[in-house]
Amino acid sequence: IMVLTDPEFESSVLISSDEGASYQKYRLNFFVLSLLFHHTQEDWALAYSHDQKLYSSFDFGRKWQLVHERVTPNQKKKKILFLSFLTTDCQYVSCRAQACSESSRTYPFSGYIETNSLVVQDEYVFVQVTTTGRASYYVSYQREPFVCIKIPKYSLPKDMHIVSTDQGQVFTAVQEWNQNDTYNMYISDTRGVYFTLALENVRTSRGLGGNSMIDLYEVAGIEGMLIANRKVENQVKTYITYNKGQDWRLLQAPTTDLAGNPIHCVLPFCSLHLQLQMSENPYLSGSISTKSSAMCGTVMFGCCWVCWHVYKKLKHCMLRQARTLSLQSFCCGPSCLFADKLNISLSIGRFFGHFSHRSEWQLIKIDYKSIFTRRCTEGDYQTWHLHNQGEPCIMGQKQIYMKRRPGNYCMVGWDNSRILSAEPCICRAHDFECDYGFERRGDGNCLPAFWFNPSTLSQSCSQGQNYLNSTGYRKVVANNCTKGVKEMYTARKQQCLNRPPRGLVLTTRDDKLTANMGSNVTFLVRLEEGDSMRTNIQLDFGDGTAVSYSNLSWTQEGIRHVYRSAGIFRVTVQAENSLGFDTSALYLHVTCPVEHIQLLAPYVVIKNKEVNLTAVVWPSNFRTLTYFWWLGNNTEPIITLDSSVSHTFSTEGMVTVTVQVSSGDFILQDTRSIAIQGDISHFIRNNFKMSLSLPSF
Template sequence: MRGRMIKTKNVLGFESSWTYWTLFFLCALVPLPVRAEITCASCFAPIRRAAFVSRDFGSAPDGSTDKNWKWRLDGDQLSPEAHEKSPSVSWIEKLQNANISRAERTSPAEEKDGKVYPTSSPEEPKVNRREKRSLFPPESAAGSRFEFRRTGGVDGTGKSPRQNEPHLITSTFALSADSAHNQAMVLWSGPNSSVILILTKLFDFNLGTVTESSLWRSVDFGTTYEKLTDKVMIRTMLSYLYVCPTNKRKILILSDPEVESSLLISSDEGATFQKFNINFYIMSLLFHPTQENWILAYSHDQRLYSSVDFGKKWILVHERVTPGRFYWALNGLDKEADLVHIEARTDNGQMQYITCRAQKCSEEGRQYPFSGRIDTNSLVVQDQYIFLQLTTAGRTMYFVSYQRGPFRTIQLPKYCLPKDMHIVSTDEGQVLAAVQEWNENDTYSLYISDTPGVYFTRSLPNLHTFRSLTGNLIVDVYKVAGVSGLIIANKKEDSQMRTYITYNKGQTWSLLQPPVKDTTGHDINCNLPSCSLHLLLQMSENPYTPDTISTKHSAPGIIVATGNIGPELSFSNTGMFISSDAGNTWRKIFEEEHGVWFLDHGGALLAVTQSAVPTRHLWISLDEGRKWDKLSFSSTPLFVDGVLMTPETENHIITFFGHFNYHSDWQLIKIDYSSLFGRKCTDGDFQTWHLHNKGEVCVMGERQVYMKRKPGTRCTLGREYSRVVSAEPCICTLYDFECDYGFERQASGKCAPAFWYDVNLPAHTCSHGQHYRNSTGYRQVLLNNCREGLKDTLSPKMQQCKPIAPNGLQLSTINSQLTAVLGTNITFRVALQNVSQQVHRHTNLHVDFGDGISVSYSNISRLGDSITHMYRVAGIFRVTARAQNSQGSDSSFLYLHITSPVERIFLSAPVVVIRGNEANLTAVLWPSQPRTATFYWWFSNSTEPLITLEGSISYTFTREGPNSVTVQVSTGGTVLQDVKIITVKDFFRSLLLSFSPNLEEHNPSIAEWRQDVGRVVRATLSQVCGFPEDQMLVSVFPGSPTAAELFILPKTNQSEFRSHTEEQLDKVFMNALNQNLIHFDLKPDTRVTVSVSQLTLAVFLKRSCSHMIS
């Protein structure tokens, strides 16, 4: 799981659910940092020229050339498969466009005069294997000598093994020529081919160019190689090597553009090449997922080109394209196969999402699926989903398109307040995302969406994350291959990191059961929950070394991982562990870290030590790691730098890369392990295996039975192997369902509404006479196949729609600005919240631009962004929009300025004031603008503002009831506004309230949170005390500790406040508060109690309440 973060911005909360977010203390604004990108597991990294891992040759003290590797990273790179998802990556995908390198080790030959000469340099920066053309370079390539050697047993004598003993057939090829070359790339042509290509080159870091290069080709799985450079590529400096992912016979090689900008193209696996000159400098390539001749090329000057003849001819697609944010169309989703999704900067300087045909991307052929600008590095096109991000006034909103439909706003829990989002996966028809909440710093929370990717619920908080040296976000989440719903994650608890596992897609998590015995058969003293097994979940940056955790679709239930036993995850003193039953039980197989690979679809396991010492042995297990055979692959100990795995074919060949000692050439040892299997498997070689979760046989709503090869059976599955799975549905239980949006899992296992979620508000919209599915608080886990049981009870219920009036009318300009230059066209956007398209179609809209001109529309749904107007004179105009249908109406307005920017304005005002008394109103700005801003004040429906140069005024309200106050600030061409509703009464009573201390740690210090807490307290007081809710107001103050004031209001036109006497009020409210009867559940495990601090009587005090709206 990788990502990149470049910028940080400030986030401030919204004042309401669809306007600006605010985060205020009374006299200061405290911004929260947010990321300006959406990242994902398959996103590209920023690209620069000359990006590769390389080596330098140094001098040893004796003056000889040091041929060991010194790591440098000169940039980030991009592979043509970068759009594909991880971690399920085939070996052939890993091999394409990858460099191999010599490990930084000190051999015995380096020890002289009692001293060891250092040959290694700082550790290689980690670079995502999906973000590079090449990864690891070899010391040399070429050579004509090779030898065959048959080995068996552990002594390496070459004696023929007994018939029933596992044995290997090996051959060695030494790359003796071109020994000065410091980079190399290796690729296997394809799963049905024996062709291997190796490109070696000498890159001069001082000159910044390739000075020598050689291309070698093998047609016998690496037994021998032929040098092609001198025959077909004389005086051409080769730079990068690519293979077409849909036709592995097609090869494309880039020359070094510092010498010559050209391409070498082969259609016969490198047997012959044609050379084509190009007039631009290719930084990266992206092949079409189905069309073998279609390629996108990204240049060093941010231009995107396309070719439909495998690179022979190119045309420009678009300029100013964001690195790595371009995508081919997907079959079945996009209308045209040659459609390209692009994030690019347009002529107006804004970043936009653009689609067009690859060969017809003129302005006339471009489409803009998302109107308006987007954030840089936010476009992600992955499977059925498209993600975008837009930051306005410091608040970031995320959008998703499902199956290329219209974009919808992603709905996270209300007080998640995300600072960053990382897309983990989008397979299985839903989105798995890591979200950094407002109160998380070095951790993220795991969220799971519904099928359209709109509504997200939290599955696991405090995920362990870190950033690689190149800035990629690493999220410790691993989806186990072959078993649906099985996820392993590392969670941070206080200062410890611990490994958890779920069998039901995140509904319940548990620690891993530690092994019972160690590798010597002694008991392990480790008991849950204080001690458990912990695993490293890192994907390897090197395609020639395995991940720290490995699973395979064809070997369901087998998990091999690096980890440790104890109270927390450790990155040292790790060993190797295996589970044969999908993580229920574990066995320790090695005391030290090893590289472990699956052979023959998981029928055998290969292990090689990863210690910094040479070895001539490897380990083979044919019974899922219960017994290991130590076999020799070389008569001379080898420093193993990488293992090249062939695709799963009947050839059963692997290749070891490494070196014998300090001065030796690069060695390629080909190993044929086909003799491990005596025959092809038959029906009698398989056994059934029942998936379970700690004894519970119903997993993901099914009793799942797998057919697995019997441990120890020496038979090969072959290419035609397909695992057989039978499944019998189970009766639905509570944990076959996840909590729906707005609901949280309680300790009892039931889902209850979150404190902020109002279940009385319609969660769905439809037209009168129709029906909709109303949530019960649960939604069935995706791919869970349970039946009956609680399914009818927990499934959504059909409910008839009620007539709906226009609601939540929003009026804004398309760029969300309240200022414009005179004489320019201004586009207005009008939207209704929580209503269906049917309501839109039957709703009329009238817009008054405030300058004597107005327009009317009979169908809001057809408007789009077509409401435009040009003002002829400068000034401030009140633009009003009114939507109306047979059920009612709604209106919205804004004040538009036609003529030093501020980021935020907050109106601090009383909640309740005494009629006839002065009230103090203060506009707080962020950042502060002393004597540079003009303030405009509107009271109720006044059309003429009160203008001040100070941010504070006193005003006397004369009309009883709710009075609106609108304030705008104008400075530096920027205009912002805030609105408050103030209740005006002749008299009122008030109580000062306090809260139990456990509320403080959950206070994000934003106005909307305080409003919700006030609403919940008011409703609770009304229910417990029997006092009308419309005669109470609760204002929660900013700051800490959290406090509030309860205002008890008289009825309208009531001359005597004696419907409840003072004594009665004291008795009712004081008793309820003093007896702890007023409380609410902030979270499933957090109950907050409200108590009284002080009683006041405003009618006698004759004062305006000094406590401000927050």
């Protein structure tokens, strides 16, 4: 047992190894804000301090070592064998938990990572990276290199949440640009890279902390069963799926209520609605909860589960003890306990929560073992399956469960097996979902979407190798069906054919077309079609230097180059193989900061006569500067790429001329005052007399 002391008095942990009979104190040199224990190594723990430092311990908190400073909080983690965290300057850091030295840490991203975007769940790590104002979402599966998440190209997401990573598949909620109180649900392949649409317009709400809560619930105990509240024509309706989002249907309402009164509800005009939202309010319980053992025991719906389960099923709702409310008033009366946590095991129920928003925490233990007269025997159970619901196969197999017979009030033992038998089913169409880039049409077939070209699947394929050519379908992850249409729907292995290069694209790593003189510029080369292993790449930097590569794989990390002079350079790349070639180009502006500017202009000019104005800059940036000329009272400048401009002034008097020079992010300016005269001889005569009248020195 580990106990944290009150930080207002001291910073220590109390550790007991004899079930709380005695404790030993270990003082800490930091104040613990949150603790996280490893999912399998019970002595491993992470501690996050008030001053944004991350500590690790491998002996159950007796000794701690600093992992990293300036770590951002509130990052979801289910496993800490391999550490992943964000720093306050938005760097992503990863290292092994027991050897997280500075030399072993990796920093895979150069772009800006959104604060609190890191999500670590099971075998997946997700981050949101912002580059040149555009947000991209990346995933790493089983510590593989990060890959950009692919969602349908017509999707324009403004927000994304990872909902579930169970059973080796990712459910994500994406809010499109035109959605406000709904999200679209997408489901991925095993690696969490390629996502397809599972359900549109799932209802959401905002919690007290501002987080979005998605009305999607994963039912424990039956794989592939999910429940969602969907907004349809301004009405919220509850849908259920038995195959992980492949098909959704409305819920059938019961035929009678608890009092035995008939319920007249016919699909699709009437259906059962469930409140799925899990409140973030610490004083309110969730609206629905299930356990993996629900098939043989109980399904819990909200606070009044106690009354429904105990009173309706056990006919016993009046357990009174000193300083303890009756069960009836505990749940069904005005003093309902708002449960933060609940734990049910055999005949013991433990409820942890509040009786009101202002009350202290309460821990209530209910032991209703005395109301059972015996343990359940084999005759008290019956088989249960979904066959009578029109679902003989769930996730590709027929499962038969053991369930206690209604009305038999006996105690279920620990040795009760939830699943009696399970056998695989023959694969049918609904065991498969549409593959990435394909959409299900009205006839039920998966066909290429308007934005997707199936031929791009083999873009990285090399001659002599093989690739998987999608049929438009992929089997639902964790589905156990066999034979049937499996072979027809499974991607087929095909041999790669050599093709001429096509769709050659040249960009910089940060998508910018400007660079500072003397700095590294990284160029990226991408080829949509062609044999990348047998294609020669020639890259000309435009400043008299060029490089060549024998195949495209050598350029995956980018090609770096340093420009030693300023200017505008035409960078070209050519991809060529035995069947043809393709080219691409960009124009890179290489600049250096302007340190000084001087405007050259005469002090006096003649009205209606053209005059030249010149700006001298240092150092000189050939063809990379923009000049803004503000002449007199003009509200708009004259913009030129040359350092001089000709202008005619039409009004006599004093005017102010200002020139600004722009070089990258730097802008400098200089100003001169000019006298405009109609009769220059009169001006000279007046100035000459003035000079004669001056005293000599």
